[in-house]
Amino acid sequence: MDVARQLVLEPYPDARAAWLGGSVARGDASTTSDLDITVLLDGPPAPMRKSLEYGGWPVELFVHTEKSLRHFADKDQARRQPTMMRLVGESVVLLDTDGSGVRLKEEYLAEVAAGPRPLSGDELDLLRYTITNLLDDLSDASGDVRLAIASVLWQDAARLLLTGAGRWSGTGKGLLREVSAYDAALAAALMDGVRAEDDRLVVAVDHILAEYGGRLFAGFELGATI
Known part of the structure; x- marks a missing residue:
């Protein structure tokens, strides 16, 4: 906390607020974890992110205005991955000169708790179609080709x-963390299936697809906007 606060105040003495987020704030940091620090300014400078080392810590620094925070939070909503919202909402307030630190933390935390917008019909059909094709590709694949397909398949099925x-x-380890929090047994089945040279991954993915109408190929149609 002291290192993070000092890092904010040295280059940004006029900062309105700052938050420490990520694994350190959650309490599950590892030996390679960095400090995820978000700084709120009236502006300028323009919003930016920077990686650096400070006080013995690797640091990811995100500098924003309220407008740019909202912009990236809206992008989070569109892709259903609440990175910016969690950096602020699920954080420890380092600095709050005008009440914006606590206010924005509460606003973004509420958005995280509310969850993403539902899948549209087209989005659902596209996911089912994409997963169906990957399952077909997996059926006669082996070795490295199978592993490459399986590594994409489990992620699409998890989404x-x-x-x-x-x-x-989420993406990568973040996606696995989200699936494990929702259904630990199914997350384990997906990972076992990726590693195994048998049909365990197919069984797990078909189990997920069954909730949404099963596999989709014949009859799939999606318009394009040019």
Whole structure:
């Protein structure tokens, strides 16, 4: 906390607010974790992010105005991955000179709790179609080709599982963390299936698809905007 606060005050003495988010704030930091620090300014400078080392810590620094915070939070909503909202909402307030630190933390925390917007019909059909094609590709694949397909398949299936249930999605380890929090047994089945050279992944993915109408190929149609 002291290192993070000092890092904010040295280059940004006029900062309105600052938050420490990420794994350190959550309490599950590892030996390689960094400090995720978001700083609120009236502006300028323009919004930016910077990676640096300070006080023995690797640091990811995000500098924003209220307008740019809202812009990136809206992008989070569109992709159903609440990165910016969590950096502020699920944080420790480092600095709050005008009440905006607590106010924005509460606003974004409420948005995280509300969850993402539901899948549209077209989005659902596209996910089912994409997963169906990956399952077909997996059926006669082996070795490295199978592993490459499986690594994409489990992630698309996990996104369908989460967004269909009104839960936030993620990428990489963040996606696995979200699935494990929602259904630990199914998350384990997906990971076992990726590693195994048998049909365990197919069974797990078909189980997810069954909740949304099963596999989709014949009859799939999606218009394009040019």
